Amino acid sequence: MPTRSELEELAGLLEEKAARLGATRYARMWDKLYDWQREFIGATARYSQCCLIAANRIGKTWTGTYIDAIHALGDYPDDWTGHKFDHAPLIWCLGYSGEKTRDLLQSALVGRKNGDTFEGGLIPAARIIGYESMTGTPNAVRTLLVRHATGETARIQFWSYSQGQHALMGDAVDWFHIDEEPRDSAIFPQVLVRTASGDNGRGGRGILTFTPENGRTELVIQFMDTPGRAQFCMQKGWDDAPHLNEKTKADLLSSFPAHQREMRTKGVPMLGHGRIYDIAEDEITCAPFDIPPHFRVIDGMDFGWDHPQAQAQMVEDADSGMFYVTRAWKKAQVSPSEAWGATKKWTAGVPTAWPADGLQTEKGSGKQQKAYYVEAGFKLLRDHATWPDGSNGVEAGIFEIRDLMLKGKFKVFAGLRDLLDEVLSYHRDDNGHIVKTRDDLLDAMRYAYMMRRHAIAYGEIGKPKGPPQVVPIPVQSPFARR
Numbered sequence: 125m126p127t128r129s130e131l132e133e134l135a136g137l138l139e140e141k142a143a144r145l146g147a148t149r150y151a152r153m154w155d156k157l158y159d160w161q162r163e164f165i166g167a168t169a170r171y172s173q174c175c176l177i178a179a180n181r182i183g184k185t186w187t188g189t190y191i192d193a194i195h196a197l198g199d200y201p202d203d204w205t206g207h208k209f210d211h212a213p214l215i216w217c218l219g220y221s222g223e224k225t226r227d228l229l230q231s232a233l234v235g236r237k238n239g240d241t242f243e244g245g246l247i248p249a250a251r252i253i254g255y256e257s258m259t260g261t262p263n264a265v266r267t268l269l270v271r272h273a274t275g276e277t278a279r280i281q282f283w284s285y286s287q288g289q290h291a292l293m294g295d296a297v298d299w300f301h302i303d304e305e306p307r308d309s310a311i312f313p314q315v316l317v318r319t320a321s322g323d324n325g326r327g328g329r330g331i332l333t334f335t336p337e338n339g340r341t342e343l344v345i346q347f348m349d350t351p352g353r354a355q356f357c358m359q360k361g362w363d364d365a366p367h368l369n370e371k372t373k374a375d376l377l378s379s380f381p382a383h384q385r386e387m388r389t390k391g392v393p394m395l396g397h398g399r400i401y402d403i404a405e406d407e408i409t410c411a412p413f414d415i416p417p418h419f420r421v422i423d424g425m426d427f428g429w430d431h432p433q434a435q436a437q438m439v440e441d442a443d444s445g446m447f448y449v450t451r452a453w454k455k456a457q458v459s460p461s462e463a464w465g466a467t468k469k470w471t472a473g474v475p476t477a478w479p480a481d482g483l484q485t486e487k488g489s490g491k492q493q494k495a496y497y498v499e500a501g502f503k504l505l506r507d508h509a510t511w512p513d514g515s516n517g518v519e520a521g522i523f524e525i526r527d528l529m530l531k532g533k534f535k536v537f538a539g540l541r542d543l544l545d546e547v548l549s550y551h552r553d554d555n556g557h558i559v560k561t562r563d564d565l566l567d568a569m570r571y572a573y574m575m576r577r578h579a580i581a582y583g584e585i586g587k588p589k590g591p592p593q594v595v596p597i598p599v600q601s602p603f604a605r606r
Contacts, residue, residue: 153190153246154201158366161187164331164358166205171356172329173316175347177336178358178391181376182365188301188333189232192217193246195299196233196280198273207329212276213298214322216315216330218283220304222261225282229303230265233280237263253277285311296321300330305338312343336393340551344393348549349561359545361390392548400522400550400558403529409544410535415439415450417583423476424509424572425502426564427493432456433463434564436543437470438572439582447528447573449536452543452565460500468501473585476502477509477575479567480516505578509571518558521570543569 157165164187167174178184192215194200200208217233219225234252235244242249251271258264268280283292285306292311297318306312315330322328336344347357362368377385386392386405401408415421419439426434437451451470455463464471482494482504498504510516528534536543543565550566553559 154204157187157190158183158364160358160360160364162205165191167356167358168206168329168331169208172319172327172354173332173352174330174356174358175332176358176360177334177344177348177393179361179365180335180388181368181372182360182362183367184333184335184360185228185303186232188303188331189217189229190246191331192229192280192299192301193233196247196268196270196272196278197251198278209298209323210274211324212270212272212274212278214295215278215280216283216292216297216300216318217280218285218300218302218306218311218315220284220306221286222258222264222284224304225284226258226261226264229301230268230282234265234268258282292318296328297330298322298328300328302330302332303334305332305334305336305341305343307338309342335391336387338393340393348393349559359391361392363390363541386548390545390548392545399548400552401526401529401547403526405544405548407532408529408534408536408547409538410448412450412537412539415582416441417581419582420576420579421474421582421585422572422576422579423471423474424568424570424575425476425478425497425504426567426571427479427482427497428454428564429457432564433458434568435463435467435471435476436565436568436572437474438569438576440576440579445533447534449540449543449569451537452540452568454542454564460496460502463497464500464502471502473503475575475578475580476504477571477578478504479571480508482508505575509574511574512577516574518570521574522558525570525573 161183164174164176168191176184176187191206194204195209195213196215198209198212217225217229219229231245233245234242234247234249236242242252247268247270253269253271255265255269256267258266265282268282270278270280272278285308292314297315299322300315300319302312302315312332319328319330332343332347338344346352347355348359351357362373373389377389380388382404390405419441421437421439424436424438428434432454433456434454435452436449439448439450440446441448451467453467455466458466478494478497482492482497484493485491494504494508508516511520525534536547546562546564546566549562551559
């Protein structure tokens with residue numbers, strides 16, 4: 125049996141080990157981040173306003189508070205790709221209420237309040253110099269003082285929207301973190317005003333992390349549809365969170381009202397009557413399968429540069445009347461040859477429908493836009509996409525595809541995330557007009573559907589056309605030397 129002194133020594137060692145682990149928790153977290161979290165962090169170096177619109181339970185708030193903690197400490201990982209401050213910053217963390225700010229933001233950053241100290245947060249207790257309490261909210265912090273790697277003192281100030289935008293006053297803000305979307309449209313502009321002279325006159329920056337519970341608000345539309353040069357938007361759902369097992373997902377899903385499920389699980393704003401393809405994702409997706417050789421196949425292409433170049437492949441089972449979108453790819457600012465390199469494994473030899481703007485000519489060369497894609501390797505159809513009667517109306521295509529979806533006759537292979545995200549966000553404005561943003565793959569899909577009369581059998585891809593060439597065998601003369 126260990127003696128009392130040995131037990132006390134062991135307890136002391138365990139306590140010291142726990143303290144050391146607590147002091148380095150933030151540093152150990154870097155290697156455990158998902159790829160999308162690292163991508164979001166990297167975007168903060170290029171954009172001053174980065175928005176993470178995400179599903180519940182995937183770690184959006186934690187991602188944001190991790191970035192906040194690193195900035196407050198100044199201990200950047202060696203391969204950190206995000207923005208770096210060369211001084212101790214003033215950080216604003218904003219939530220819906222004092223209680224929400226305390227429970228979501230403060231708790232992640234500093235953990236539990238234990239007397240005059242904190243424990244269990246991303247910021248080690250030893251680095252906390254002092255704090256000021258928030259009036260009216262028990263155990264909530266107004267201002268936190270943190271010892272920065274430079275030896276200076278970083279300040280984290282916690283604010284709630286319930287105070288109103290008039291309360292958001294103070295010095296030049298270096299970094300902000302808005303968690304949960306403000307219902308008051310004046311909050312975000314007021315925060316931006318406070319960052320104007322931040323980061324030593326270079327202009328402050330920050331992040332927004334929220335689930336789009338308020339639907340397609342002005343803020344959501346701005347980031348998702350019409351982002352400015354300083355704005356970046358990332359949308360993530362349960363498929364991007366490997367820590368959520370299938371049982372957890374099923375239990376959570378069953379607790380959500382049907383009209384909230386795509387918002388809660390995919391970070392898709394509730395669009396209400398404005399959504400065009402108003403059908404649940406589960407009802408239009410199917411597991412990928414090997415395409416039978418008798419299925420007919422055709423590709424659709426949407427040209428792009430500033431907005432993405434897009435390719436979609438559709439197959440049709442004429443016997444059952446089923447349509448399947450089996451491939452999809454899009455990327456902005458790529459040349460025709462780059463697009464070909466990315467897609468040729470499945471586009472080679474497949475007839476490709478294209479829009480009328482492919483007939484536009486380039487001023488310098490006088491060549492039509494489509495010519496560059498033909499030269500790259502794409503098998504573009506002779507004429508641009510039209511219906512059999514020669515028209516090319518958009519509404520007709522939307523109506524037919526939606527009708528097929530409702531009948532269970534139009535499916536998208538599961539895993540085509542970019543295309544499915546476009547399906548879920550495609551909508552009309554208050555005047556009933558189609559909002560022409562984030563629709564590149566949808567356009568490509570529609571062109572393929574319009575020109576399906578030119579599809580070929582899937583099994584014929586890559587086979588030579590026409591009768592086989594007969595090569596005569598030379599007849600050797602009987603007098604030839606043996």
